[in-house]
Every structure is written in C-alpha cells, then in structure tokens.
Amino acid sequence: xxxxxxxxxxxxxxxxxxxxxxxxxxxxxxxxxxxxxxxxxxxxxxxxxxxxxxxxxxxxxxxxxxxxxxxxxxxxxxxxxxxxxxxxxxxxxxxxxxxxxxxxxxxxxxxxxxxxxxxxxxxxxxxxxxxxxxxxxxxxxxxxxxxxxxxxxxxxxxxxxxxxxxxxxxxxxxxxxxxxxxxxxxxxxxxxxxxxxxxxxxxxx
Amino acid sequence: xxxxxxxxxxxxxxxxxxxxxxxxxxxxxxxxxxxxxxxxxxxxxxxxxxxxxxxxxxxxxxxxxxxxxxxxxxxxxxxxxxxxxxxxxxxxxxxxxxxxxxxxxxxxxxxxxxxxxxxxxxxxxxxxxxxxxxxxxxxxxxxxxxxxxxxxxxxxxxxxxxxxxxxxxxxxxxxxxxxxxxxxxxxxxxxxxxxxxxxxxxxxx
Numbered sequence: 001x002x003x004x005x006x007x008x009x010x011x012x013x014x015x016x017x018x019x020x021x022x023x024x025x026x027x028x029x030x031x032x033x034x035x036x037x038x039x040x041x042x043x044x045x046x047x048x049x050x051x052x053x054x055x056x057x058x059x060x061x062x063x064x065x066x067x068x069x070x071x072x073x074x075x076x077x078x079x080x081x082x083x084x085x086x087x088x089x090x091x092x093x094x095x096x097x098x099x100x101x102x103x104x105x106x107x108x109x110x111x112x113x114x115x116x117x118x119x120x121x122x123x124x125x126x127x128x129x130x131x132x133x134x135x136x137x138x139x140x141x142x143x144x145x146x147x148x149x150x151x152x153x154x155x156x157x158x159x160x161x162x163x164x165x166x167x168x169x170x171x172x173x174x175x176x177x178x179x180x181x182x183x184x185x186x187x188x189x190x191x192x193x194x195x196x197x198x199x200x201x202x203x204x205x
Numbered sequence: 206x207x208x209x210x211x212x213x214x215x216x217x218x219x220x221x222x223x224x225x226x227x228x229x230x231x232x233x234x235x236x237x238x239x240x241x242x243x244x245x246x247x248x249x250x251x252x253x254x255x256x257x258x259x260x261x262x263x264x265x266x267x268x269x270x271x272x273x274x275x276x277x278x279x280x281x282x283x284x285x286x287x288x289x290x291x292x293x294x295x296x297x298x299x300x301x302x303x304x305x306x307x308x309x310x311x312x313x314x315x316x317x318x319x320x321x322x323x324x325x326x327x328x329x330x331x332x333x334x335x336x337x338x339x340x341x342x343x344x345x346x347x348x349x350x351x352x353x354x355x356x357x358x359x360x361x362x363x364x365x366x367x368x369x370x371x372x373x374x375x376x377x378x379x380x381x382x383x384x385x386x387x388x389x390x391x392x393x394x395x396x397x398x399x400x401x402x403x404x405x406x407x408x409x410x
Contacts, residue, residue: 031326036240110325113381117322120315120384121236133385162393165382166375166401169394172385173378176318177370179325180338180377188367189374192405196371199404200397 021046025063030110034118065128072132079139088147089201096193099171109175140164155205226251230268235315239323270333277337284344293352294406301398308379345369360410
C-alpha cells in the first residue's frame with residue numbers, strides 16, 4: 001500500500017508512526033517470536049488500529065525488512081566513517097567499544113537473534129537478511145582494503161573476505177554471548193577485541 | 206518420570222530412543238521454532254506415541270536440556286583434549302578447523318540460534334543454557350591459563366575471561382554468519398581464525 005505525502009509535516013508524521021510500529025513489533029517479536037506474533041498483537045502494543053498498521057506495512061515481513069534496513073544503515077554509516085579516518089586501523093581499534101556495546105545490548109541482541117533464527121527457516125526473511133549482509137560485507141571489505149593497501153600489504157580477495165567474516169563473527173557473536181553469559185565483563189571484552197583487531201589489521205600477508 | 210533399567214540392552218534401547226526423540230525434536234524446533242512445536246508434532250516426527258515421548262522427557266524444556274548437555278559434552282571433550290596437548294597453542298590453532306566446520310553447519314547453527322533466541326525470553330531455558338555456558342567457559346579458561354602460564358605470561362583473571370569471551374564469540378558468531386552468508390569462504394575463514402588464535406595466545410600481557 002503506498003502512502004501519499006502532501007507536505008513535510010505529513011512525511012514526518014508518517015515516519016513517527018513507522019518508528020512506533022517498529023518499536024512495538026520489535027517488543028512482540030522478542031517476547032513471543034516472529035512466528036508467535038500477530039498483526040493484531042502489534043497493533044495493540046502500538047496503540048493503533050490494525051488498519052493503521054497495514055497502511056504503513058504490508059505484513060510482518062515488511063516490518064522485519066524495515067528493522068533490518070535500519071540496522072544496515074547504522075553499519076554503513078560506521079564503515080563509511082571508519083574509511084574516511086586519517087588512520088583507519090586506529091579508528092577501528094578506537095571505535096571497537098561502540099560495536100561491543102551495541103551487540104551486547106540484550107534487547108537488541110534478542111531481536112537480532114530472533115530475526116536470524118527466523119531467517120534459518122523462512123526464505124523471504126532469509127532474502128532480506130542476506131541482501132543487507134552483502135551490502136554490509138562489501139562496505140567493510142572496502143574499508144579493510146583501503147587500510148591494508150595504505151599499509152603496503154597486498155592481500156588476496158579471499159583473505160579480505162576471511163577478515164571481513166572473522167570481524168563480523170566476533171561482533172555478531174556477542175549477541176549470543178550476552179544471552180548465554182549476561183554477567184560477562186564488558187571492559188575486558190573491549191580490551192581483548194581492540195588487541196585482536198589491531199593484530200588482525202597488522203598481519204603480514 | 207524415572208526409567209527403570211534392568212539390564213544393559215534395556216539401557217541401550219532407552220538411549221537409542223532418546224537419540225531418536227532428540228533428533229525429531231531438533232528438526233521440529235528448527236522448522237517451527239521452540240514455541241511453535243508441540244509434543245504431538247515431536248511424537249509424529251519421531252514415529253512414537255506421545256506417551257513414549259513423556260516416558261523419556263517431562264516436557265519440551267527437558268529435550269532442550271538434553272540437546273544443550275550433548276553440546277556441552279562435545280565442548281568439554283575438546284577443551285580437555287586441547288589442555289593435555291604437548292603444545293596447547295599449536296593444538297588450538299590446528300583444531301580451529303573443527304570449531305569452524307561445526308559452527309558453520311547450517312542445521313546445527315539453526316537449532317543453536319533457536320535455543321538462544323528462546324533463552325532470551327524463557328527464564329527456564331535461559332537457566333539451562335547459562336549453566337552449560339559457565340561450565341564451558343571454566344574449562345576453556347583453564348586451558349588458556351595453562352597455555353599462558355607455560356609461555357611465561359602472567360595474566361589477570363579479567364584478561365583470561367576476556368580472551369575466553371572473545372574466542373567463544375568468534376566461533377559462536379559463525380552460527381549467525383552461516384545463515385546471513387551461506388556462500389562464505391570456509392577455507393579463508395579457517396586461515397584468518399588460525400592467525401587470530403595464534404596472535405591472541407601470543408600477546409604479551
């Protein structure tokens with residue numbers, strides 16, 4: 001269903017509604033799982049009619065697509081900022097704390113795990129998640145390539161891809177860690193991650 | 206419900222049944238999620254009556270506990286073997302491939318993600334998962350401590366805990382990677398992981 005926007009205040013009202021629906025849906029997905037959540041429950045949690053929900057989102061998959069798009073935008077902003085730093089390696093080491101904090105946040109982690117668990121059985125969700133992942137990997141690969149070339153290293157594309165996977169695995173793995181070990185020492189994790197990122201980006205090919 | 210075992214063949218028949226139920230339940234959890242799976246569906250998938258299922262497992266949580274216990278046993282066997290290697294660091298680098306292959310297996314990954322997503326909202330499952338995680342962390346910490354002390358390094362307990370979390374995050378993160386990027390280059394990941402484990406365990410405090 002398309003939304004006709006006549007003037008800026010209407011556009012901003014529409015965005016506010018989408019944010020409200022996204023937050024309500026995220027709560028429902030976390031609590032009951034994607035499968036166990038109905039549009040009726042999301043409408044109740046958002047305090048809107050189901051008609052209103054359908055005005056903005058065709059179905060539950062469309063809400064997931066919106067959540068995934070938000071997360072991708074955050075990742076692309078970060079990798080773009082890292083790429084334009086005067087010392088990319090220092091910036092990646094320095095800003096590791098942001099990635100650790102973001103991925104250890106239990107409510108964000110629970111939602112992301114629910115989305116990936118659903119992607120493992122739902123081809124439509126899998127398609128959404130994989131397209132976003134590809135865009136994120138490409139941007140991180142560009143960032144690493146720039147850093148490595150500036151440092152005079154000649155890596156194969158397979159090595160760059162391996163580095164990208166290992167870096168993303170470390171950070172995404174924290175989403176599992178925060179559920180399995182809610183008492184983990186965040187400061188100690190940041191310290192070890194910083195050393196590992198530094199060493200990874202300093203490797204001779 | 207307790208099971209009375211009179212002789213070995215009965216014990217082995219009981220174990221065979223448990224293995225069958227576990228496998229059927231794992232398939233159901235992967236396909237429909239923990240929440241969306243009933244004991245009736247597990248009984249149908251296992252080709253047994255529901256009474257039979259209840260003879261071996263009190264409820265769905267008990268089946269999850271059994272799956273988690275199996276996974277823990279596998280981890281403890283590995284960390285114990287690593288600990289008794291003549292060169293612990295070399296053994297951890299060498300055997301990284303086993304952890305990569307195990308965690309990248311999509312059906313195992315899907316099940317593990319389902320369990321941790323459920324743990325994020327179900328306090329009983331969370332308790333099971335966290336107890337197993339604690340045992341796994343303790344064993345890996347012992348392994349790393351032995352390696353580091355043998356190499357003459359004096360680490361704080363926080364550093365050891367940070368190393369444990371980082372190592373587990375890398376490997377568990379692969380469960381998410383295999384869903385988000387099913388085409389990832391496994392050989393490249395193994396190569397980068399080996400270097401990272403080597404560098405992590407070689408760090409000066």
